[in-house]
Amino acid sequence: MAAYRYGVSNRATAAIATATLIDFGLITPEDQNLVTDKNKVARARQKHRNKTQHKEMVEVIDVTGIYFDGRHDKALSNIAINGKCRTQTSVEEHIIVIDQKSRHLFHTTLEPGHGINIASSIYSHLQKNGLRKRILLVGCDGTNVNAGWKNGSIVNLERILSRELQWSVCLLHNNELPLRHLFEYFDGKTSGPNSFSCPIGKSLKKTSLRFL
Structure with missing residues (x-):
C-alpha cells in the first residue's frame, strides 16, 4: 500500500523491505527465507489490487444517488509548434462524483461551461461502473450550468437516461x-x-x- 501511495517501484520496495528485515535481525546469513525480491512485491501488489477492486464493486451495488461538484483549474500542457515544444496554459473543469454516503466514485476532466459535457461524462462513468439503471437521485449546486431547466447538466443527464431523476440541489x-x-x-x-x-x-x- 505504501509503495502505491508514494510511487515506489517493485525493485526499490523489495530492497527497502529486505533492508528493514535485516535491521530487525529477521534475516541473517544462516536464515534468508524472508528475503524479498521484486517478483514477490509484484504478486503482493496484484493481490491487493484484486482485493480492493472486489471491495469497491461490492460497495457500488448499494449506490442509488450521486452528488457532483467541480472547479476550474489551470493546467499546463506541452504542444509542438514549428518543431519546438512549448508550454501552454489552459483552463480545465474537474468534476468529482460521490455517492449518498460521501464515498468517492470517480472524477473526470472536461471543457468548462457546458451542461451537456458534464452529463455525457457522468453517464459514461455510470455506464462503465454498472450504475446506469440504479441511479435515482442527482445532487449538485444550483448554478445554471447544473440546474438550468433547459440545458443544465441534470436535464441533459435525464435526456440521456430517458427517465426523470430526483433533484437534490443546493440553493445557496x-x-x-x-x-x-x-x-x-x-x-x-x-x-x-x-x-x-x-x-x-x-x-x-x-x-x-x-x-x-
Missing part, C-alpha cells in the same frame, strides 16, 4: 441573488468581492458593529 447560489440585487439597487455595483464603492459602503466603513 439562488438565495444570495435577492440580497445581491438589494445591495446593487441601493449602493450600485461593487468594485470587488470585499469592497463597496457607493454611499452605503462608505457609511459602513465609518460605523462599528453593535450586537443587540
